[in-house]
Ligand SMILES: Nc1nc2c(ncn2[C@@H]2O[C@H](COP(=O)(O)OP(=O)(O)OP(=O)(O)O)[C@@H](O)[C@H]2O)c(=O)[nH]1
């Protein structure tokens with residue numbers, strides 16, 4: 001196998017089989033490692049290539065970092081493999097679609113600085129986004145060296161089903177455990193200052209050292225290669241370090257919310273009334289859990305807030321979708337009238 005092939009970028013047997021089934025004549029497999037207005041960098045069997053994205057009105061217009069594609073001999077992206085997962089946030093443009101930030105992500109690292117206010121609500125929001133994307137979340141408390149107290153237990157309690165770890169990129173504490181937990185393509189999310197870039201560099205290790213070589217003359221760092229968003233990790237797997245992943249507006253995340261709050265969902269299953277609002281109803285198992293200290297009022301409130309936001313987003317989307325459908329329908333009707341007129345005038 002050549003050094004530049006696609007295996008460090010995550011190509012495996014299953015994907016190869018899929019490509020074999022769908023690749024059309026003259027196209028070769030490639031993975032999008034960076035998007036750039038109408039063009040993208042893709043990794044191919046023979047190295048990194050600049051490719052042209054499909055036109056914005058094409059079916060493939062929503063291409064993003066992490067996508068597996070087929071490119072033709074002129075380096076045009078022609079085909080897109082079905083995504084195993086997609087991190088989607090509400091679209092800034094207000095269109096009735098979510099905005100895909102990264103595709104085919106297997107592990108989402110939810111980063112929070114341990115030395116500041118550890119915001120549990122925000123962690124829950126990011127968990128909902130991660131679960132919804134179909135990736136496995138890992139909650140990472142960063143900068144553990146700088147924190148007097150690392151609230152691991154408090155964070156574990158709000159992240160059922162996810163591994164929660166404390167790390168320090170500075171001292172290296174916890175990095176071995178984290179590395180061993182990583183699976184496939186890894187993406188980092190978290191607020192500004194959470195230590196995402198520093199952690200990404202620590203995980204990339206030698207790779208970054210090679211790309212940010214120091215010039216001998218003035219000792220200034222210099223990027224010897226262009227910035228890539230998706231890079232191979234030294235121990236296998238890949239890492240997406242996408243600046244855009246800071247955004248955490250939810251996009252239709254009902255399932256993600258259910259998984260994030262699986263404890264509340266299971267308490268709720270034991271409430272006497274099926275439509276219990278968990279406020280003052282008799283036989284409410286959720287209130288009972290709060291009274292016994294198994295659940296916090298904060299967490300219930302956080303759940304309510306995210307569920308409400310999600311409902312609002314869905315309602316808005318439904319309205320937009322409706323409006324878009326009507327517009328399309330009107331266009332079709334107009335076109336039909338025109339055709340009809342043309343035909344009658346030709347008679
Ligand atoms: N003490 C300590 N400081 C850290 C550690 N990791 C990151 N920092 C510091 O925290 C600050 C923010 O780190 P970044 O890696 O830039 O954070 P980020 O999440 O990438 O921030 P944005 O790029 O704004 O999204 C920097 O000053 C880092 O030096 C750590 O493990 N220990």
Ligand SMILES: [Zn+2]
Pocket residue numbers: 268271272276277278279281283284285286287
């Ligand atoms: Zn109830």
